[in-house]
Amino acid sequence: MRFSQKVIYQIYPKSFYDSNGDGIGDLRGIIAKVPYLSRLNIDMIWFNPFFVSPQRDNGYDIEDYYQIDPLFGTMADFDELVQDLKAVGIDVMLDMVFNHTSTQHEWFQKALAGDPEFQQYYYIRPAKADGTPPTNWQSKFGGSAWAPFGETGQYYLHLYDQSQADLDWHCPAVRQACANIINYWQSKGVRGFRFDVINVIGKDVELLDAPPAMSSKVLYTDRPIVHDYLQELNAASFGRHPHDITVGELSSATLANSIAYTQPDRHELSMVFNFHHLKVDYDHGNKWTDRQFDFMALKKIINDWAQGMAAAGGWQALFWNNHDQPRAVNRFGDVVHYREKSAEMLATVMHLLRGTPFIYMGEEIGMTDPQYHQIEDYVDIESHNAYRQLRAQGHGDRAAFHLVHVKSRDNARTPMQWDESPKTAGFTTGTPWLKPTNQATINVTDELAHGEIFSYYQRLIQLRKQLTVISDGDYQPLFLDHPQVLAYLRTTSQQQVAVLNNFFGRKTTVELPPEFVGATVLISNYGTTVAGNAVILQPYESIALLRDLNKGGDSR
Numbered sequence: 434m435r436f437s438q439k440v441i442y443q444i445y446p447k448s449f450y451d452s453n454g455d456g457i458g459d460l461r462g463i464i465a466k467v468p469y470l471s472r473l474n475i476d477m478i479w480f481n482p483f484f485v486s487p488q489r490d491n492g493y494d495i496e497d498y499y500q501i502d503p504l505f506g507t508m509a510d511f512d513e514l515v516q517d518l519k520a521v522g523i524d525v526m527l528d529m530v531f532n533h534t535s536t537q538h539e540w541f542q543k544a545l546a547g548d549p550e551f552q553q554y555y556y557i558r559p560a561k562a563d564g565t566p567p568t569n570w571q572s573k574f575g576g577s578a579w580a581p582f583g584e585t586g587q588y589y590l591h592l593y594d595q596s597q598a599d600l601d602w603h604c605p606a607v608r609q610a611c612a613n614i615i616n617y618w619q620s621k622g623v624r625g626f627r628f629d630v631i632n633v634i635g636k637d638v639e640l641l642d643a644p645p646a647m648s649s650k651v652l653y654t655d656r657p658i659v660h661d662y663l664q665e666l667n668a669a670s671f672g673r674h675p676h677d678i679t680v681g682e683l684s685s686a687t688l689a690n691s692i693a694y695t696q697p698d699r700h701e702l703s704m705v706f707n708f709h710h711l712k713v714d715y716d717h718g719n720k721w722t723d724r725q726f727d728f729m730a731l732k733k734i735i736n737d738w739a740q741g742m743a744a745a746g747g748w749q750a751l752f753w754n755n756h757d758q759p760r761a762v763n764r765f766g767d768v769v770h771y772r773e774k775s776a777e778m779l780a781t782v783m784h785l786l787r788g789t790p791f792i793y794m795g796e797e798i799g800m801t802d803p804q805y806h807q808i809e810d811y812v813d814i815e816s817h818n819a820y821r822q823l824r825a826q827g828h829g830d831r832a833a834f835h836l837v838h839v840k841s842r843d844n845a846r847t848p849m850q851w852d853e854s855p856k857t858a859g860f861t862t863g864t865p866w867l868k869p870t871n872q873a874t875i876n877v878t879d880e881l882a883h884g885e886i887f888s889y890y891q892r893l894i895q896l897r898k899q900l901t902v903i904s905d906g907d908y909q910p911l912f913l914d915h916p917q918v919l920a921y922l923r924t925t926s927q928q929q930v931a932v933l934n935n936f937f938g939r940k941t942t943v944e945l946p947p948e949f950v951g952a953t954v955l956i957s958n959y960g961t962t963v964a965g966n967a968v969i970l971q972p973y974e975s976i977a978l979l980r981d982l983n984k985g986g987d988s989r
């Protein structure tokens with residue numbers, strides 16, 4: 434199968450299925466659900482980290498890259514999982530967190546104990562003359578990005594939590610160690626690697642204050658040396674296996690850099706995630722705000738990236754949801770009146786675009802954000818930090834809670850809802866580590882018996898495998914000025930598809946380009962048929978039309 438025909442599913446292991454009743458999802462739980470996973474006809478599963486970790490940031494703080502955390506199971510469980518998935522045609526992608534390690538990692542512990550070799554692995558810098566941290570950089574999880582390095586009077590850099598110390602990629606031993614980790618997992622049958630916040634690994638040797646009114650991000654994001662590091666890593670590890678798939682998670686990346694990370698002849702990564710389209714409901718770039726999303730901004734971002742990547746031969750990872758994002762159906766759909774239709778419409782937008790679609794667990798049954806009522810319901814460290822900061826900034830308790838409620842990463846991390854069981858959603862026989870709340874109306878059992886979203890996803894996945902125009906077609910925008918519809922064309926020399934998506938809860942009309950009159954309906958979440966050139970799109974309707982360029986009419 435061609436790389437462009439593949440679809441990747443994401444599992445947050447802690448929340449997928451618990452096999453031993455401790456309230457935490459585990460590898461044997463995933464093994465038990467392989468038959469469910471194989472029904473979707475996905476090609477690869479990206480697993481969030483399950484390596485040994487103190488779990489301050491749910492596994493993104495790694496203590497040992499070579500061992501499975503006992504919380505999730507054993508190496509024997511892992512080997513069995515790889516085999517069972519392979520038997521149904523699914524490969525494994527692991528999450529490589531190489532911007533930082535846990536401060537519990539032996540490298541950091543040795544550095545702390547005074548070993549100069551390991552002190553080179555991290556950014557350890559003296560305080561400023563007045564004793565304050567080396568630079569004014571802010572941690573992405575709140576507060577200064579520097580923490581005291583033991584009793585030395587120095588500081589170490591942590592762009593994320595204080596327990597996540599940034600690795601210094603200038604150190605050749607760090608780069609070799611990362612390549613070794615990849616090679617180890619490759620030898621165990623892993624065929625995909627996701628690289629966490631990979632575009633921030635290239636800090637300068639001399640770290641400087643950000644000028645007033647400038648975010649420190651600019652000083653460490655997408656630095657040119659990141660490309661050198663990726664090329665080196667590629668040559669020393671995954672690049673030796675041409676069929677392996679790699680995806681870089683990019684923080685605030687530019688389109689130009691994203692193209693460069695993914696152009697095949699540069700030998701860096703297969704594809705990248707960018708997050709610009711998921712910031713259209715941020716007020717002035719501030720995540721901890723609540724506002725209606727800006728539809729025209731969303732359209733522009735999706736179009737600019739699809740067009741820019743296509744024109745330059747770059748490749749995108751296509752997604753609405755992941756373990757860090759509130760559920761897209763809450764943000765861009767209508768979970769009260771049109772949950773199913775809006776979930777399907779959002780899926781259509783991504784699955785028919787040029788790139789590789791990623792499905793985040795639960796998306797295929799239309800899972801929504803949980804209904805929580807108190808800050809104690811949340812576990813995520815970023816959410817708790819944000820709540821404290823919002824309170825400190827003067828927000829009242831209710832207002833601060835509301836902002837966490839709409840934007841918390843825990844919105845995506847609630848347990849997979851397997852059935853309607855109160856309190857557990859069929860996820861565990863114990864007490865779930867994070868409360869599910871919506872299982873009475875949204876769960877796998879009901880969805881497979883009476884729902885329409887799961888089967889709609891199956892059809893979308895199938896289309897990518899069947900039609901070259903979906904997997905490899907070129908991209909052109911359509912109806913750029915339409916205030917309700919996001920539309921585009923996909924084209925090969927043989928065929929052309931028009932994809933029309935109504936993002937709102939009211940009907941709208943589009944005038945089809947004349948050449949599409951009489952085209953075949955490829956998929957529609959309303960079962961619409963089209964006669965003539967005016968298409969009335971129902972609330973949250975998606976419709977894709979196919980025409981054959983050789984015959985001038987309709988055909989598959």
Ligand SMILES: O=P(O)(O)OC[C@H]1O[C@H](O[C@H]2O[C@H](CO)[C@@H](O)[C@H](O)[C@H]2O)[C@H](O)[C@@H](O)[C@@H]1O
Binds near residue numbers: 493530629682683685
């Ligand atoms: O919002 P951006 O600056 O564009 O960054 C993208 C995401 O980056 C971070 O996510 C990843 O790294 C974290 C630290 O390892 C980890 O906590 C997270 O789970 C990873 O996916 C950030 O935490 C996310 O909120 C951003 O969406």
